[in-house]
Amino acid sequence: MTSERFSLRSIAVPAFGPALLFCIGEGAILPVVALTARELGGSVAVAALVVTLIGLGSWFFNLPASLITLKFGERWAIVGAAFASGLALIAAALAAQFGRAGPSGTSDAGAGLWVLAAAMMVVGMASSVFSLARQKYLTEAVPVDFRARALSTLGGVSRIGIFLGPFIGAGAMHFWGMAGAYWVGVVGMFAAAALSITIPDLVYSPTGKDGFRGPEPTLRSVAVSHRTVFFSLGTGILLLSALRASRQVVIPLWAENLGLDATHASIIYGLSGAVDMLVFYPAGKLMDRKGRQWVAIPSTLIMGVALLLIPLTSTFVSLLLVSLLIGFGNGISSGLIMTLGADFSPDRGRGQFLGIWRFMADAGGTGGPVLLSAVTATVSLGAGVAATGVIGFAAAAVLGVFIPRLKHHRNY
The missing domain is CATH 1.20.1250.20 (MFS general substrate transporter like domains)
Structure with missing residues (x-):
């Protein structure tokens, strides 16, 4: 179509x-x-x-x-x-x-x-x-x-x-x-x-561009042939996933640290999630019309700044405002990891590429809360939250450098 x-x-x-x-x-x-x-x-x-x-x-x-x-x-x-x-x-x-x-x-x-x-x-x-x-x-x-x-x-x-x-x-x-x-x-x-x-059902051509489709590539061959993308932009995806996963843990933990009860913590978390859900389509439209970096960089910077502000909050209202900012930053990044994976995936071996891509993203999602826990146990909760905020700036830097530089299937 x-x-x-x-x-x-x-x-x-x-x-x-x-x-x-x-x-x-x-x-x-x-x-x-x-x-x-x-x-x-x-x-x-x-x-x-x-x-x-x-x-x-x-x-x-x-x-x-x-x-x-x-x-x-x-x-x-x-x-x-x-x-x-x-x-x-x-x-x-x-x-x-x-x-x-x-x-x-x-x-x-x-x-x-x-x-x-x-x-x-x-x-x-x-x-x-x-x-x-x-x-x-x-x-x-x-x-x-x-x-x-x-x-x-x-x-x-x-x-x-x-x-x-x-x-x-x-x-x-x-x-x-x-x-x-x-x-x-x-x-x-x-x-x-x-x-x-x-x-x-999708209809696939039995032959490729050269008239012969051939056997499907293996996971290993896809990993090797696209190693530049995985080691460069994939690092940014790993950091973004770590940032997203950490923010889910940070809000309730800091609410408890401030002495807020479970009801107030749930209200903050719920309102942050509501903002998260309201902005996904405009962000997708912006990515289609202007480019992926127009969302990738602002979203990671916004979440990074907001997480650095979390340790400075001391009341229900201040934590709520910062949490809404986190929700906005995360909301505009909705679909970003999937979109970048789709952009860089080859026509043949796409499923294998996306499997590796998602493996890296989930690794970041697992590692983010682990980093938060480690820094909190070693130093303090405030330091752990700040460390996750730094991840946002690192993700913005990596995505800002590699999205426009690497060749992929989307021409802007």
Whole structure:
């Protein structure tokens, strides 16, 4: 389809609907996973580990996800990932509902904890396949002039789902207890799988530009042939992901440091997330019309400055204002990592490239909070927050240098 005839509305339901439903399901369970682990007899450390398994499963499965997408195609990879996640959440719901049932008590709870941990790992792995396949699908299906808008919208829709999920889950828990959140997740995942069946299959030419398509490149060959991009711009993506992940931890920690109660901390976090969700489409439009660096540099600088201001706040209002600034900076970067990955991915071996790209991004998402924790333990929380702010300036520098210098599929 040409750019002149293309409209995002024409693919809105099949392209963005499954992402919204999947993320509603995921968002519904995220607030209760740690609490479920505790009820099943896990310690605080074990409960934190169970939550971490979602991210670890997604991170380490990015490379296999690219091979799964290549083998089964984007549509069936999306359908299968959502269905597998739904099955895992059924197991988690049963563990939450019946984990303490039976005369043995402790042993039943222990078994339920193992079931919950395995389910969260599967959810993370399925999320990796789902995310990579939908990113690859939109990269192939959307004209390059609309690419940033499409991927920014995908990122924005995902954030909306994660935002709505906890509220829907809370309503279900009012009637069915903690297991209700998992049943909401099950419905969301299976609904995403059903809707994904309507996604039109992409049609690939059997031959390449030279008349012979040949075998698909391997992960190793793609990593070697694109090592310049991975070592340069990939470093910026790693830093951006670390910055994003850190800001999710910083706001509630600093609110607690100021002596604010959980209600006020939740209000600040929620309002920051609301601003985050409001600006994704204008940012995507700016990237399409002016260039990726017009969003990449301001977003990282804004988040970096805001994080440096966090230690200077001392009241609810001041922390709220800085958190809104963080939300704005993160919101305009919605879809940026996916868009840059799409821009630099080759026509052949795109799935493999995106798998490596996402692996690097998730590595940053894991490393950011680790850096915050290390500096906080060594020096102080204020120093840890400031260190994450410095990451923003480093990301801006790397992205500012390499985005305009490297050759890719988008000509400005």
